[in-house]
Structure formats: C-alpha cells, structure tokens
Amino acid sequence: MDKALWYLLTATRGGENRARIIQALSERPRNANQLADVLDVRYKTIRHHLDMLADHGVVEAGNNEYGKLYFLTDQFEQHRDAFEEIMEQIE
Amino acid sequence: MSSIQIASGLAVVNILLLTLLTAVWVRNYRKFRTPLVLGLVAFGSVMLVENVVAIYFFFSMKMLYSGDPTVQQAVLVLRGLQLVALGFLTYVTMK
Numbered sequence: 001m002d003k004a005l006w007y008l009l010t011a012t013r014g015g016e017n018r019a020r021i022i023q024a025l026s027e028r029p030r031n032a033n034q035l036a037d038v039l040d041v042r043y044k045t046i047r048h049h050l051d052m053l054a055d056h057g058v059v060e061a062g063n064n065e066y067g068k069l070y071f072l073t074d075q076f077e078q079h080r081d082a083f084e085e086i087m088e089q090i091e
Numbered sequence: 092m093s094s095i096q097i098a099s100g101l102a103v104v105n106i107l108l109l110t111l112l113t114a115v116w117v118r119n120y121r122k123f124r125t126p127l128v129l130g131l132v133a134f135g136s137v138m139l140v141e142n143v144v145a146i147y148f149f150f151s152m153k154m155l156y157s158g159d160p161t162v163q164q165a166v167l168v169l170r171g172l173q174l175v176a177l178g179f180l181t182y183v184t185m186k
Contacts, residue, residue, distance in 0.1 A: 010123040011131055012184050013115050019123075052186065089124045 001075060002082045004056055009086055017041055018049050022072065022083060025059060029069040094163040095156065099149040101170040102142045108177040109139045112184055138177075145170075 009015045009022075020039050024030060032050060036043045050070060053059040058076045061068040076083070113135035120128045148155035156166050 006125065006127050007183075010119055010125050010128050011116060012119075012186065014186070015119055016122055086123060086125060091122060091124060 001057065001079050005058070005079060005082055006086065008052070008056060008058075009083075010089075014045075014049055014052070017045065018053060019083075019086065021046070021049055021053065022058065022076075023087070025070055025072050029062070029071045031067045031069050033067065035070075094160070094167040095149065098163070098167040098170040099146055101167070101174050102145045102149075105142045105170070105174055105177055106139065106146070108174075108181045109135050109142065112177070112181055113139060115184055 009019045012018075017039065020041075021035055024035055024038050030038065032043060032046050035041070035050075036046045039046070050059060054061070057073055059070045060073050061070055113132060116128055116131045116135055120132055145155065156162050
C-alpha cells in the first residue's frame with residue numbers, strides 16, 4: 001500500500017486534496033458534505049476523491065445510506081507512518 | 092503518408108502527454124518535496140527532450156533513422172508503444 005499511497009497523494013493531479021481529506025478524517029469521521037465545507041472543495045470533487053481513496057482501501061463508508069460517514073481503514077492506519085512522512089515534506 | 096511521418100505525428104502526441112504529466116509533477120513537487128515526485132519530473136523531462144529531438148530531426152531533413160522501410164516501420168511501432176505507455180500513465184495521473 002505504501003507505494004500506491006505515495007503515487008496517489010504526491011504524483012497525481014488531485015493528490016493534494018486527497019491528502020487534505022485524509023488529514024480531515026484523521027481528526028474525526030465526516031461525510032462528503034462536511035468534507036466539502038471544511039476543505040472548501042466542490043462536493044463532486046470530494047465524491048470523486050472519496051471513491052478513489054475507497055478503491056485503494058484508504059477510506060471506507062459507515063453503514064447509514066444517507067450522509068454516509070467516512071472512516072480511515074485499519075489498513076491505512078498500519079501505513080500511517082508513510083503518510084506522516086509525506087506530510088513532513090509539505091512546503 | 093510514410094511510416095516516418097506518422098511516427099513523427101505520434102511523437103507530437105507524446106510531447107503533449109509528457110507536457111501535461113510534467114506540469115502536474117512540477118506543481119506537486121512545489122507542494123510535496125518527495126524524491127518520488129522529483130524522480131517523475133526528471134523522467135518526464137528526459138522523455139520530453141527525447142521526443143523533441145526526434146521531431147527536430149524530422150523537420151531538419153537530417154536522417155536520424157535509415158531510409159530502409161523496415162527500420163522506419165520499427166520506429167513507428169516504437170513510437171506507438173511509447174504512446175500507449177504514456178497514455179496509461181496519463182490516465183492514472185489525471186484521475
């Protein structure tokens with residue numbers, strides 16, 4: 001997962017916003033709407049990034065259908081040091 | 092159209108894709124100073140130069156490749172494969 005995370009966050013067009021989503025979800029679980037508000041990013045963009053992060057096993061949605069809350073996965077937590085390393089490199 | 096003309100056309104498309112990729116990586120390098128992104132910037136730049144040189148030889152009428160049709164077809168196939176490779180990389184990078 002490490003390498004995929006590095007590429008996903010630092011080498012792709014939407015990487016910066018995906019990193020910000022992970023930071024926001026580290027504080028507490030939120031739904032797509034709350035993420036859009038907190039990060040000042042359009043809802044559709046947030047949805048796209050959440051789908052990408054879910055595809056890579058970084059986030060997962062809770063059970064309730066409406067306003068689903070997103071959580072970081074256990075798999076991500078095992079690789080959190082890679083994420084912290086990336087964040088330390090931010091200008 | 093000769094193989095070498097089509098191959099040069101593909102080199103132009105490769106240049107467009109590489110410009111797009113390198114622009115994303117340079118922008119991200121400004122944000123994330125990671126060795127991975129720096130490596131990608133270097134990779135994109137070198138590939139960009141390689142394609143520009145190929146186009147230069149085409150327009151300068153100097154022969155980079157032999158006039159042999161087999162060689163020219165091989166060049167076309169190689170440019171085509173490079174386009175496919177860059178296409179995949181662009182797809183995953185832009186998503």
